Amino acid sequence: MASRRKIIVAVTFLLSLHGAILLAGFVAPQDPAAQNRDFPFVPPTRLHFVGAGGRIHLRPFVYSWVARPDGLYQYEESREHEFPVHLFVPGPRYQIAGVFTSHTHLFGVERPAQLFLAGTDNYGRDQFSRILFGGQISLAAGLLATAISLFLGLCMGCVSGFYGKWMDESAMRLAELFLVLPWLYLLLAVRSFLPLHVSSGQTFLLLVAVIGTVGWARPARLIRGVVLSSRSRKYVLASRGFGASNAYILRRHVLPHTYGILLTQAALLVPQYVIAEVTLSFFGLGLSEPMPSWGSLLASLQQYNVLVSYWWMFAPAIALVLVTIGYLSVANAFHQQLQSDSI
Amino acid sequence: MKYLERRVVHGMLLLIAVSILCFLFADLAPGSFFDEMKLNPQISSETVAALRSQYGLDQPLPVRYGRWVKSVLRGDLGYSFAYNTPVRSLLVIRARNTLLLTTSATLVAWLIAIPLGVWIASRSGGWEERLAMAGTSFFLSVPELVVALVLLYWVVRTHALPAGGMMSVDFDDLGAWAKLCDLAAHFVVPVTVLVLASLPILIRHVRASMVEVLGAQFIQAARGHGIGRLRILFHYALPVAANPLISLFGLSLAGLLSSSLLVEVVMGWPGLGPLLLEASISRDVYVVVGAVMASTLFMILGGILADVMLVVVDPRVRVE
Numbered sequence: 044m045a046s047r048r049k050i051i052v053a054v055t056f057l058l059s060l061h062g063a064i065l066l067a068g069f070v071a072p073q074d075p076a077a078q079n080r081d082f083p084f085v086p087p088t089r090l091h092f093v094g095a096g097g098r099i100h101l102r103p104f105v106y107s108w109v110a111r112p113d114g115l116y117q118y119e120e121s122r123e124h125e126f127p128v129h130l131f132v133p134g135p136r137y138q139i140a141g142v143f144t145s146h147t148h149l150f151g152v153e154r155p156a157q158l159f160l161a162g163t164d165n166y167g168r169d170q171f172s173r174i175l176f177g178g179q180i181s182l183a184a185g186l187l188a189t190a191i192s193l194f195l196g197l198c199m200g201c202v203s204g205f206y207g208k209w210m211d212e213s214a215m216r217l218a219e220l221f222l223v224l225p226w227l228y229l230l231l232a233v234r235s236f237l238p239l240h241v242s243s244g245q246t247f248l249l250l251v252a253v254i255g256t257v258g259w260a261r262p263a264r265l266i267r268g269v270v271l272s273s274r275s276r277k278y279v280l281a282s283r284g285f286g287a288s289n290a291y292i293l294r295r296h297v298l299p300h301t302y303g304i305l306l307t308q309a310a311l312l313v314p315q316y317v318i319a320e321v322t323l324s325f326f327g328l329g330l331s332e333p334m335p336s337w338g339s340l341l342a343s344l345q346q347y348n349v350l351v352s353y354w355w356m357f358a359p360a361i362a363l364v365l366v367t368i369g370y371l372s373v374a375n376a377f378h379q380q381l382q383s384d385s386i
Numbered sequence: 387m388k389y390l391e392r393r394v395v396h397g398m399l400l401l402i403a404v405s406i407l408c409f410l411f412a413d414l415a416p417g418s419f420f421d422e423m424k425l426n427p428q429i430s431s432e433t434v435a436a437l438r439s440q441y442g443l444d445q446p447l448p449v450r451y452g453r454w455v456k457s458v459l460r461g462d463l464g465y466s467f468a469y470n471t472p473v474r475s476l477l478v479i480r481a482r483n484t485l486l487l488t489t490s491a492t493l494v495a496w497l498i499a500i501p502l503g504v505w506i507a508s509r510s511g512g513w514e515e516r517l518a519m520a521g522t523s524f525f526l527s528v529p530e531l532v533v534a535l536v537l538l539y540w541v542v543r544t545h546a547l548p549a550g551g552m553m554s555v556d557f558d559d560l561g562a563w564a565k566l567c568d569l570a571a572h573f574v575v576p577v578t579v580l581v582l583a584s585l586p587i588l589i590r591h592v593r594a595s596m597v598e599v600l601g602a603q604f605i606q607a608a609r610g611h612g613i614g615r616l617r618i619l620f621h622y623a624l625p626v627a628a629n630p631l632i633s634l635f636g637l638s639l640a641g642l643l644s645s646s647l648l649v650e651v652v653m654g655w656p657g658l659g660p661l662l663l664e665a666s667i668s669r670d671v672y673v674v675v676g677a678v679m680a681s682t683l684f685m686i687l688g689g690i691l692a693d694v695m696l697v698v699v700d701p702r703v704r705v706e
Contacts, residue, residue: 228644235669
């Protein structure tokens, strides 16, 4: 039962992360593409609870940043006005899932103060909002690529496990070929053969296809093992005796056994593929400006001055680590559940 | 020995298959290195066509593959368009640097993982185990890219160690001892990233296989005879637990090479990584193929090494 509780905790954590990223427009206080050319590289806005004269506020408030005249990209808080943080405030228009349009944001402050929870980048764009919107792209890439990998793995695994003989032999040799190559080398090699200068939508699809295709071998092997063991069960023999077709047996008796592995593999593959997208975009082979993804956001750290001076540009890495922790703990809990089920 | 021969032949076949796969992929891809030239109004389309035919890019796939194999047999490993030299001259030094980095990282990682894993296994059920589990799961969740960037940030801020590259600018003027120190200082940061990336998995596996062995009856018997704790752990239990760990060594190389590529690019280590990345961006096909083949070769050699170690360590494998 302990593992069931673990699953619930981990899945809830993961769902809330995904919820926040899916509802990025609502959660983010700002438009991710809106530039504030007067405020490049602003540090994260501080939330205050103690106001002027030592009065304690229950509702946090912020001060607005003003550029210091003495330095480039140096800011200080102007203590004249306090801007309390309100819930459900009107702000820039946004769309959720391309369907709902709204003005209401989860939280925000009144103008002229602005809320930069994770600072701003070189164009003065709100880093926190960009992380949320970039998460949509990074996570979508990870999820789609996982779907491709699992689909390919399921097909190859079922075919080679169920039909056996030369099909099994050739499929598993091919899988070995993909497994022996270090994945990043393989990814770069495959990416290098594909066109570099295409529109960002095409790049996204290309990236997803490459990442998903490269990783089919491991799930295929695992699924083949499950299919192989369930193929020789007695009930399969019995239903064959009743005249069941191969397709029927696969669907009715073999596939249900693979669900556990599929789920665990999915939970393991998604963070891996999100990291793959981030890595490729970081290298400049994936998504790039103006499309925010965690990789293209982190890519700004390749500039020396950004790396050294603006620590808040590391914020996308925190989001990446949170997602990875979430998925890995779900995979862990699934794995434990699977093992306790099979005993 | 017959087994070893079979492994070597198998490895060769694998290399050939990988090369064919590379060429197939490259053939499917639209465009080539010289496409960028077509955009340049200064270069006539005849020149581009002449260059293409000079490098044999207008030939059908089997012919190109045949030429490449011939060039491999000659030791050239194909021709780089961007550098205008045979690929071998680019690849050998880069491969050596990558190998230096990965082998030292592997050595350090195992030297830490074995004692630590054994110690955690000997404290099974205690707070040490829980701490180790929490620590390893945290480090499992932090991607190498993030580890590398954070370390780079720290190094650049504190100037504690050289960040990036493999040697200082004035390397050639240094004495022998200073050269060694300089190299060692440059090794620290990339090796640390690689060790942090591979350590959690190693520790977990060492712990798991040790816990299994420590529960066996012969350990209890040894304990009953009054043999010391350390001697039981390292002399009696560890050799028995070594078997799956050696297999893990062979398997973990793929992950290590991938992390190494990343670290090399981020830290500017002159290994295969930056070369492959550059070649992928400029579509220098033969360099890409060469780098991929080199990484495959490392993997296969690592696998064979693991098998040899298994034969040395485990008498049962020898009998089979």
